[in-house]
Amino acid sequence: MASMHPITFIKMHGLGNDFVVLDSRGGPAITTPALARALGDRNRGVGFDQLAEIRDSDSADYALEFWNTDGSRAGACGNASRCVASLMLEGRDAVRFTTERGLLHAKRAEGGMIAVNMGHPQLDWAEVPLAGPTDTAHLPIEGDPAAVGMGNPHCIFFVPDAEAVDLAALGPGLEHHPLFPARTNVEFASLAGPDHLRMRVWERGAGVTLACGSGTCATAVAAHLRGLTGRRVTVDVDGGRLTIDWREDGVWMTGPVARVFDATLSPDWLEAV
Numbered sequence: 683m684a685s686m687h688p689i690t691f692i693k694m695h696g697l698g699n700d701f702v703v704l705d706s707r708g709g710p711a712i713t714t715p716a717l718a719r720a721l722g723d724r725n726r727g728v729g730f731d732q733l734a735e736i737r738d739s740d741s742a743d744y745a746l747e748f749w750n751t752d753g754s755r756a757g758a759c760g761n762a763s764r765c766v767a768s769l770m771l772e773g774r775d776a777v778r779f780t781t782e783r784g785l786l787h788a789k790r791a792e793g794g795m796i797a798v799n800m801g802h803p804q805l806d807w808a809e810v811p812l813a814g815p816t817d818t819a820h821l822p823i824e825g826d827p828a829a830v831g832m833g834n835p836h837c838i839f840f841v842p843d844a845e846a847v848d849l850a851a852l853g854p855g856l857e858h859h860p861l862f863p864a865r866t867n868v869e870f871a872s873l874a875g876p877d878h879l880r881m882r883v884w885e886r887g888a889g890v891t892l893a894c895g896s897g898t899c900a901t902a903v904a905a906h907l908r909g910l911t912g913r914r915v916t917v918d919v920d921g922g923r924l925t926i927d928w929r930e931d932g933v934w935m936t937g938p939v940a941r942v943f944d945a946t947l948s949p950d951w952l953e954a955v
């Protein structure tokens with residue numbers, strides 16, 4: 683892939699859910715499926731769970747586009763949204779940005795944390811999307827999972843012990859289950875205490891990750907709808923802790939972010955992509 687200008691990027695993570703952030707505002711979009719796959723290669727590229735590209739927006743402060751390591755697009759990514767917001771919040775109290783699912787908001791929270799409103803959950807089968815009319819609260823899949831959309835699809839299982847689940851063994855089959863025509867992210871959660879969940883995730887297009895913001899929101903929504911928790915919960919994922927608050931104006935997610943390094947892609951490497 684030839685490029686006229688050096689491409690710089692920022693490596694970030696939220697609870698170990700790691701990202702390459704590209705900023706192509708003021709110019710043409712950079713990411714292609716081939717570039718996402720090459721950059722996502724942890725041996726020959728940089729490595730990430732998702733790539734987030736910042737674009738210009740007519741209606742908000744900026745727009746965000748998300749890519750998985752397999753070169754597919756993701757409609758939502760909560761942790762990358764929080765990471766990019768932390769950059770954009772410099773000198774501002776709040777930011778508004780557009781994603782595939784619409785307008786979202788983010789702001790600073792206590793202790794250096796960043797909070798993002800991930801919007802309203804999608805509980806209708808067509809919105810998730812599922813393959814046909816189905817009760818999203820109880821899917822006809824062994825283990826009685828629920829389906830929740832957060833701008834991307836999630837299939838959530840409540841199990842006695844999330845830590846005992848073999849994600850790598852179960853993830854691929856569920857990601858490609860025929861009930862989910864756009865594939866799905868898969869979460870396994872157990873109740874760790876009052877309004878406290880333990881959750882682990884297999885991500886569509888990326889595999890096992892240490893955290894998934896949209897998945898945490900979807901799990902908190904499903905847990906509340908099943909009567910397991912209130913509307914505000916603490917969720918422990920493999921990479922740390924997120925707080926989810928399902929309010930009137932949407933599902934808020936609060937947690938830490940980290941900027942790891944800034945770098946420039948080598949033109950020679952880019953040429954070979």
Ligand SMILES: N[C@H](CCC[C@H](N)C(=O)O)C(=O)O
Binds near residue numbers: 894897
């Ligand atoms: N890690 C992201 C979700 C990526 C979802 C992606 N794997 C998809 O294809 O939907 C998050 O923090 O929300």
